[in-house]
Amino acid sequence: MSWQLYEKARGLLSEEFGGIKKSFGGKITIALCYPNTYQIGMSNLGFQKIYYLLNQHDDVLCERVFLPFPKDEFSFKKKNIPLFSLESQTPVHNFDILCLSVTFEADYINILKILNLSHIPLKCKDRSEKHPFVLMGGICATFNPEPLSDFIDIFFIGEGDEAIDEFVDAVRCFSLAINKGKDGFYKRLSTIDGIYIPSAYDVTYKDSGAIEMVLPKNGFPQKIKRRWVKDLNKTPTSSKIITSNTVFGDMFLIEVERGCGKHCRFCLAGYSYRPVRNYSAEVILKEVSEGLRHRKKIGLIGSAICDSPYIDEICDGIAKMGGTISVSSLRLDRLSKKLVDLLSVSGHRTATIAPEAGSERLRRVINKETSDDEILDAVQFMTSAGLTDFKLYFLIGLPTETDDDIDAIINLTKRIKHSILKIAKSKGHLGNITLSVNPFIPKPFTPYQWERMEDTKSLNSKIKMIKSGLKGVSNINIIHELPKWSFVQALLSRGDRRVGELLYKCCELNGDWFKTFRETNINPDFYIYRERDFNEVLPWDHIDSGIRKNYLIKEARKSKEEKTTLPCPEVGECRRCGDLGCVMNI
Structure with missing residues (x-):
């Protein structure tokens, strides 16, 4: 029944302390959306802080929006009910601005789901003046907004808490203007450092498929400067809304x-x-x-x-x-x-540490210069203090990695296990290790942004090698991300505007990425398995990270x-x- 969707929202509100409720009259209305479930979104401090800061303006009403659970998503579609905000259950499409806070590439497909559920056209070019402006911030917007440029009107590059007042002032001026054309609003926004309007930039490509150049239209900046907060002490970041219904409840x-x-x-x-x-x-x-x-x-x-x-x-x-x-x-x-x-x-009882690489040589390569002995000394120190369980993070597929480095992960894990056991046994506990092994993805704005990602077949072989090497060792649990999903993440983090076509198709196919790859003419390997030259124009080169x-x-x-x-x-x-x-x- 449709009433259950509204009751569920009211039920979540009833278990909160610190939420903000305002009336709609005469205010700039912003739907602040985390493109995942309530439980995940409300665990994000950045999301909570933006909500709080926007609502500090008397003439701004900001309400939250989340991705429904699959069962509820089905109900929204079946009943043709537009996705609504948490606080007042107002349809998202009735707000002035839909603002997305995005932390993970895996949520990109959820952004398109949310637009669909909100009855907002997916592509910017298909929206009219009656639709909300769609803005996106967060670390994903900052390092490479290009794969989402077909769907997002405005990106904020950097730390959102730095420029909220400037953004609200610009929206306020727009709302008071007689001529409310989008172009004028975009020109006004472009004077704010950190604002990126993708429709104001033309991208040309070489015959090889690489980017030739990114050209701003008249009046827009050549480079978009990342914003960052100079003095954190002015606005501390802490839980603004208290609820048990989060990961850290x-x-x-x-x-x-x-x-x-x-x-x-x-x-x-x-x-x-x-x-x-x-x-x-x-x-x-x-x-x-x-x-x-x-x-x-x-x-x-x-x-x-x-x-x-x-x-x-x-x-x-x-x-x-x-x-x-x-x-x-x-x-x-x-x-x-x-x-x-x-x-x-x-x-x-659990300490989380990240050696990242098994060998000292490979740790030097990635500039994580911690020796095996230093790792073991730290483990013994923590075990003696009563932290007898450990979660260890390792990356596989790092540049210059060989099978010897994979063997080193196995051997170091065994040595850590032995170090724990020597002390933990006297405390009546054997000590558990959770080994988290994840494929390395070369990311923008790092020294490895020109590297290729290792192919999934090789990564699967290395995971198998680690599992085999630790088979039979008690109290060790191995978890890992499937390389095929790391492949998708690499595509979304390293792609250019053309990857938006894949996102659009994937949304049509209900999130089936591999069917999408089969049914489109865009080769994802071009973005994932190709090493770049230092002189190549990268999709994110028009962003100035500082x-x-x-x-x-x-x-x-x-x-x-x-x-x-x-x-x-x-x-x-x-x-x-x-x-x-x-x-x-x-």
Whole structure:
């Protein structure tokens, strides 16, 4: 029954604390959408922060939208009910703007589903003035928006919390204008750094299929500059809406720092969130005090939590206030005793660490210079503190990888298992290891953006090799992403505008990617298995990430030579990698 869809939305609202409800009269209306389920979307701090910041404007009404579960999606279609917002159950197509916050390429097909369910034409060119503007932000918009350029009117490049006021001002001016033509609005938006209007750029191609050039139309910038927040302390990022119906429902989440200065050459987040910035201990502990009113456990969020210069002070403060903590992962080379002890007191038994490569040689290649002995010492230190279970992350298919490096994953895992067992046994626990093995995907704006991805047959063989090598070793569970899905992710992260045709067809075929490949004339291998020349125009070259291309080329060459790069300096100004003017410990 259709009423059940509305009741389900009201039921979710009834279990929330901190939601915002406004009346529609005379306001700019924004439907903020996370293209996955409520449980996943509401676990995303960035999504919650954008919702909160938009609603700080008195003349803005922002309501949330999520992808329905498959059963509910069927009901929307069968009853011909347009997808609606959570707060007021207003049809999405009645809002002024549909704003998408996108974190994963796997959600691209969900974006098209949401447009369909909202009764909004998929392609920008097929929409009229009566339809909402469709805007997309998030890390996926920042590193390569091109595969979605047929479907998204406006992209925001960078950290959305940096430019919300400017964007709202532009929309406000547009809403008051007598002539409300899209072209005028786009021209006004283009004066804001970070705004990218794909329809204002023409792309030409060579006979080889590579991009020849990207040309802006008159009045639009040649390069779109990535935006980033200069001072995080002005607007702390923490759980704004409290609900048990999320992946982290038992925690109050707080961002401790943003960015990572370790220069791991495969890591998109390390380059996309540069420069490294830290919240002050005072600001964090104020958020902790608020959070402990709602939850006993504080979830500390960040790319490199252990690198925060205030982590010990933060841990002391949480302990004194009677709270417990959880963290996403730990850096082996910067373990804080206070952090590990508080994790143990908090009831944590599992530590997540990421050696990434099995051999020391390959770790030098990717600039993750941690020795086997350092890894084992850290494991013993954490096990002694009571963290007896471990989740280990490894990548396969990295540049220069050989079978010896795969053997090294097997051998290092066994040595870690032995180190755990020596200590954990005395505590009455054998210790469990979850080994997460995932294919390496060369990402934009990293030194590996010119590399090819290893073929799925070879990747499957390496996974089989690891499983065989650890067969019979007790208390080790191996999980991995299927290489065929990594293939699709690589296509979406490295593709150009023509990949939009594949997305469109895949939506028609209900998400069947491999049938899509068979029924279209676009060869995905061109984007995935082809090594690029340093001089080739890449689909994302018209985006200025703040990091110099020559620096990435230098890092790519150093990788081949197994030369490492020092981390970002912890204090002072640095322009080593680009024109960010990084100032550490802000």
